Every structure is written in C-alpha cells, then in structure tokens.
Amino acid sequence: MTKIDTSVYGKRDISVENGGAMTKKERTRKKIIDISRILFTKYGYNRVTMKDVCEATGLSRGGLYSHFDSVRSIFEALMEELNKNTVLDFSTEIEEGKSAVQILENALSLLEEEMNHPEDSLSLAMVEYAKSEDSNIMEDLNRKGKKKWTMLLQYGMERKEFREVEIEEIVNMILYVYQGVRLWSCIVPISNQTIESIINNIRRQVMKGDSYDF
Numbered sequence: 001m002t003k004i005d006t007s008v009y010g011k012r013d014i015s016v017e018n019g020g021a022m023t024k025k026e027r028t029r030k031k032i033i034d035i036s037r038i039l040f041t042k043y044g045y046n047r048v049t050m051k052d053v054c055e056a057t058g059l060s061r062g063g064l065y066s067h068f069d070s071v072r073s074i075f076e077a078l079m080e081e082l083n084k085n086t087v088l089d090f091s092t093e094i095e096e097g098k099s100a101v102q103i104l105e106n107a108l109s110l111l112e113e114e115m116n117h118p119e120d121s122l123s124l125a126m127v128e129y130a131k132s133e134d135s136n137i138m139e140d141l142n143r144k145g146k147k148k149w150t151m152l153l154q155y156g157m158e159r160k161e162f163r164e165v166e167i168e169e170i171v172n173m174i175l176y177v178y179q180g181v182r183l184w185s186c187i188v189p190i191s192n193q194t195i196e197s198i199i200n201n202i203r204r205q206v207m208k209g210d211s212y213d214f
Helices: 024-043 050-057 061-065 071-083 091-095 100-115 123-132 137-158 167-184 192-206
Strands: none
Touching: 024 050, 024 071, 050 061, 050 071, 071 123, 071 137, 091 137, 100 137, 100 167, 100 192, 123 137, 123 167, 137 167, 167 192
8 A cells, every 4th residue: 555644644634633631642543543534534444554653653563553443443442432422422512501503503614624635535444444344433423423413403492592493304314415525526516606506505504594694
C-alpha cells in the first residue's frame, strides 16, 4: 500500500473528539483510530491491514495488538466514536432548553460540511464492511441515528418551532439522502449548489416560514 500522508491527523473531520484529560494508553488508542480513519477513507475497508496500521501509526505489532486485535475491531471502534459526535447527539441541548431551530441549524451545517468533502467520506468503507462482516453494527448505528433525529423533531414540534410533519418520513429523508450523497460523491462530483439545495429543502420541510432566511 502506498504510504499515506498522516499530517492531516488531528485536523478537520479527521480527529475523533474525546473530552477531558487522557492517559497515555487512551491517547495511543485515539491515535490508532484517527489515523486508521485516514486509511479507511483512502482505501476502503477491505484493503487495510494491521500491517498498514502499524506503518501509518509508527507502532510495533505488539503495541498495536495491545489495543486492537483486528482491522475489524478498529473500524467498529471508529464507528462507535463517530456515533458519539456531540453535534448530532441533541440530548444535552434539548435538556438545556435550547432553540430547536438552532440545534437543527448546527446539525445541518455539519451535514453540509461533510457532504462537501467526499475525500473524508467513510461511505465506501462502510459498504465494504457491511458486505464483509457478519455484524449488526450498521443497523444499530442507523437505529441510533433515527432515534436522535426523531427526538429533535418531536422537541421542535412541541415547542412550535417546527412544522407538524410526518416524523418518520423526514428522518428517513435526512439520513438516507445524506448517506446517499456521501456515497455517490465518492464516485462522481456533486456541486456545492446541489448540496446547498438539499440542505435548504430539509429546512423548508421542517422549519416554519419565519425561521429561516435563504
């Protein structure tokens, strides 16, 4: 495998956040996950080996295996960490009583940013993982995603900030359009204008007329 540039390690949309002080072991584990994400993004899931991870991280075989026993375990740890993304968690902001419109805008800004950067997409790796491994992790992540978005839409409707919508329909639109764009943009270019129109359509579907300006 061609040597990759890990200088992007820790920059936008690469590093997995982990708040608070970390031990040396935790920092090493985080480094493995972060740099492995670069590998999975560039090469997919099937082509990455533990040898590749050793070379990219600079760890010995023993050092790597003291944290993870396989590429699969690294990838699954990455999926779990990404699922903890606080911007798409919503629960803390809802508990604090923040504006549903602002919570949604923050989430849409993140989705738009990610859709505009196919070079950071894990979509192809996810497809390869799902086809290669006997695991329900993707179904579990999808269920969690639906639960989060359902919670936000219910919250916004209760506060009269969102339109009265068919929640399941809107949740499916958000999740599957987003993932579709992320996957397709790895194959063909998708313009910023197209992505912007997708985000604006979500706004139109969910927000009341006086809640957005575009």
